[in-house]
Amino acid sequence: MTDDCGCDIFKLMLYNSSRALQLLRLGSGLENATFREGQEEAIRHIVEGRGRLLVVQRTGWGKSFVYFIAAKLLREQGYGPALLISPLLALMRNQLLAAQRMGVRAATINSDNPDEWESIERAIINNEVDIILVSPERLANERFQAQVLSRVAARVALLVIDEAHCISDWGHDFRPHYRLIERILRALPPNLRLLATTATANDRVMDDLRVVLGPHLDVLRGDLNRPSLLLQTIRLPTPEERMAWLAEQLPNLPGSGIIYTLTVRDANRLSDWLKSRGINVESYTGQTGDGRDELEQRLLDNKVKALVATTALGMGFDKPDLAFVIHYQTPGSVVAYYQQVGRAGRALESAYGVLLSGQEDTDVIDYFIETAFPTQEEAEQVLNALDKEVSGLSVPGLMERLNISYSRIQKTIDLLSLESPAPIVKEGTKWVLTTTTLSEEFWKRAERLIELRRNERDQMQEYVGLSSGHMDFLIRALDGESKEGRSASLSLLPTTVDAQLVHAAIEFLRGSSLSIEPRKQWPSGGMPAYGLKGKIHAEHLAEPGKALCMWGDAGWGRLVQKGKYVDKRFSDELVKACADLVRAWNPQPAPTWVTCIPSLRHPHLVPDFARKLSAELGLPFQNAIVKTEVRPEQKTMANSTQQARNVDGSLDVIDQPLLTGPVLLVDDMVDSRWTLTVAAWLLRTNGAGEVWPLALAFTGNA
């Protein structure tokens, strides 16, 4: 088109090579630093506005220098700020320090710092910010778009999409919110400067990116091969075996590293275990909060042997001398695995990448796969509920009407609203239907992705089974060119475990109880039968309680399961374990009597257990609470509001006077905590002292 009309491309010579180098040296703090292969080319490409650019380079190559320097050079030419969209802002601290040294004024806007939004916003409007960093979730947030972004959107001069592989359906790390980015990219005029970056992209991902980013995309791609890595796979079916293996091997490994787990709970538990064996580790998960900076720093400084982490410690973390990456469980795909293991040994002669594989791995991965999309029924229920309302519904409104869990409702809402055109949009706090019906394509895509995830899972199982050629396998799976040869300076690690350590690990698992946090608020809409709503009166709250174990878990979990469903009674071993737990816990003021949650369905199971426990503790027992009405089992209630309503009006206290003083309130299973909350309220309002809940097992996702 442009050629036909004879409008020549006119290049403003914006790129200043010596200034770029100067900035690099300021940023790196190295007087003699020079650009790595491709870096300067990329900066020049962006600054001169030569069209969209995709940079595929491993983490640590220095992508952040490309966009920080480009942003700075553009600003020095009078352009507006750059906007960086990244899922991992929390991990950019090192890069931000470098930016600061270059005089690049960066502002991060995320859900953690709403207090700063106004001052950041002012700074942006006053033209005092050079690059704005936001997460894709923040970008999708209606309020953020309207209140903050709209003020600067008209002046954004460069858009940077970090971790661009997330756009692709085929990316191992496909994130729903990147669908929004995909659409923003399609709507962008070609004159806006665009840089997309990723560390890994196989051919299918690259094809997707070309479709989204346009036919005139330039690609800068680096080498995948990592000869310094010694890769090894070891099958150890049970958690206790892997715990024992780690306790034995970790102290012998050189340097510091990362141990990856699939779940937050595993990260915390494994870290506690290794600490109990005197190993200097810390857990690092999405729930670690503010401590994350410090933990990363300790790892960077080799002041900790390892961080036991979920993928929250992920893309963007750059420690060139990371000596090992060990997986406690098998990740879901080769791409994910390669990215994680690839963090080790970037600037080392050699480093370990060990994958431990357990029996439960595929179950956990399958759970992630199965729950990634709403079911057709969930989507229909949500859409029907919204169709009935004139002005839509909030998420709590949906929870009141639907027996679907909060997280499932949220997931359904998220995915539906990220369709385009979307069947639902958010107006204020409520979701309303649009004129769009949910397309068949949505379900086809869901099926296709689920199928893809399963194939990826199987490919990882194939990897686990390898006896040699690990790197070769990974590179071929990633459509890279494999080259032979690796450093032979390390030897493979032992694949056996010490039986005594396994025994110690089992003992450890049995000793790790879980906390039950008291609920402080009645559900939205209240408890009509009891006439309760709003905040729970401070004197009627339960105290923080304990659960002996996680339902079905290694440790006590299986024994609880067996007691409930096979033996129909809980074993004396569990009575003893709970008594030990209470003694170790030692709540103050100490309980002076014991009671329990009644059940019409299993009238003896819990009372018998509670009575035995009271005897073991030397305390009196009283059946103080009665069930007045048969209700469906709590586990059939899918969300907290439904569970609360299911308890509402179903419990009462006995007609006789209650024992006095603090009380231990026993139940077998705890999930939503509503039963305990109501029981505590009944006990407190009828004269009992502090109520200390104790359950055998936590079900649900605590």
Add this chain to the structure above:
Amino acid sequence: MSTSQIEISAPVSENTKATLLLTAPLIVGRGENSKELLTASEYAKLARFLFNKGCQPADLIAAGASELVVELSKIVNSDRLKRLIDRGFLLSQAIERWQARAIWVVSRSDEDYPRLLKERLKDIAPPVLYGCGDSAILNNGGLAVVGSRNADPDTLNSATRIGELAARAQRTIISGGARGIDQAAMSGALEAGGDAAGVLADSLERAVLNRDHRNYLRDGRLVLLSPYDPQAGFNIGNAMQRNKFIYALADAALVVKADYGKGGTWAGAVEQLDKLRLVPVYLLPTAQQDAALEALGKKGALTWPNPTTPEEFSEALAARISSSDTEQLLFSAGNGNQPDDTPELSDTSSQTHTVSLPPDEQLFSTVRMLLEQLDTPKTDQEIANELKVTKGQARDWIKRLVKEGVLEKLSGPTRYRSAKSSKLF
């Protein structure tokens, strides 16, 4: 193409993106509107300049279009132009917002731009249109119903009846979507299973999420559109302006109730009768004497024949404006509106009404369209002059059109005129 199937949902054309950057406020939140947007006349000048250069708006947003920006400085200050076209990220945010709500946006060069608006309004056709629902409805013509927001129940009832009759005649009701007469006529049509088009002056975004509209929009029986940003609030000027678009989309218009000398209905009807003369204008007779209707009658409005059957209804819609009026609209000398002078902004624009024809047939169909409206008899030389083609070329076309029955030959000196006009008058 990759094996993956990332679907492309109604992408916004590059020309539309450029036009939006130049003219649209792109409201996505509380950001201040640019005060630098091109006015309608500035945009028309710029479009004409690009057209004459063989360029189109999309060329302004191609990577490295700086030179074009410099060239355009005769029309628009380069810094201002650059600031406008650099709003690319904002544009993406706005488009995303609209698309999520199933709101489409088209510019004059898009195939989906309503043909009637472009043909009838030319330069004053809105540069961009936002809408929701099946835009094909907009090419079907129909009856425009305009009227006051405040009408008595009887008049509202009449409007509803007219909507119902339109539905039975399978003709579209085109209206402004406002409270009162507009809504009565439109819902009359929709509830009776017919089609309706609402040309809104504000708040399109809110209207498309309205539960009452949802099913009609979804079923392809209602289309809502607006030349103003989907989030734009009420503005009296916009409300007045959009009247001409309602008329332009129709075959005929019916004024149900107007207030003499004031209000949008009055102003719109007067503009139509005195100036634009796009379609015949009917008045719904009232029991009492009505100053507004009387005055409009004097300006040439016709009395609504109160059709009661679908056939009568369609007959009323087939009325034509008297030939003296038409002459002023088409082929009049020196008003700068000759067809070849109208910038067509895209390589595809001439295909709007004959999408799949080869170029020669497209050209001919345009000629046919123009000469179909030739109500005043003219000689072949006069026609050749108007079309700025050789007499030989004009004769070829005329011959073909006479054969097709589009033109009829008058003797006396030999002159030609549209065959339709003789049938009606």
